[in-house]
Amino acid sequence: MNPVAGGPAVDASPPWLAALAPCAQRVAARTAAGDSVAHALSAEPVAIELPAGPLRFVPGDSAAPGEAYEAFIFRTACVPTRDNLHDLLNGLAWLHFPRAKRRLNELQAAEIARTGIGGTRGPLRDALTLFDENGAVLDAPPALWEALVARDWRQLFVTRRSLWREARLLVFGHALLEKLHTPRKAATAHVLLPSGANPSLPITDASIAAALDAGHLATKPFVPLPVLGVPGWWSPNENFSFYDDSEVFRPRRVQQPKPTKPALQGGSA
Known part of the structure; x- marks a missing residue:
């Protein structure tokens, strides 16, 4: 220390x-x-x-x-x-990461110049702030990406655990790094899901900066990842019951279809 x-x-x-x-x-x-x-x-x-x-x-x-x-x-x-x-x-x-941080700042400044400072940031500035404070970048085999996007934590961290030897996770967000100063199980990164067919992103300053596209970021293309579940990052996760905590390792929400109103029946009372 x-x-x-x-x-x-x-x-x-x-x-x-x-x-x-x-x-x-x-x-x-x-x-x-x-x-x-x-x-x-x-x-x-x-x-x-x-x-x-x-x-x-x-x-x-x-x-x-x-x-x-x-x-x-x-x-x-x-x-x-x-x-x-x-x-x-x-x-x-x-x-x-000066290129990536410069890109974030340029996008933030452009939005501030365009819309000013109001009560809400808007979708792009929200996404920029989220990545700057809490973002992460993952370079991993496709099977790990599939499990992450599906929130299939057992596949991600147990069944395919050996694949993490081929993966690299970078915590970019400084607020998340601050939280990890006192590690707690619930610490969660927002992993940037790049646009394009291949979600993996080489972890370099230039590649991260290039992935920070305003139109893509405005869609909030992030996947949550409890980072202390990553093999080798925290000794408690060597016991696989670590991942049974549904308050941290939550399943993916299934979008329920909105109920439709029944058609009004004709006739008189």
């Missing part, structure tokens, strides 16, 4: 943080030495620029009063960052 001075802590060892671990360890070392989270993140190299210039992390109160968070990032290339675990993990995602 790497302490952050006066604030959050980062444990970079769990499998869900594997992609971010090297950067997380360096940032944690800086914050432990007294740096703010924003300053520690800004010391890391950034692979690309945003439309407004080089990506930077700034104090959490940097945006003008009333300015939307995503609009501020798009306008300034600055990410407001508080000294807490949530914002630290968001910053790590920016550093490791």
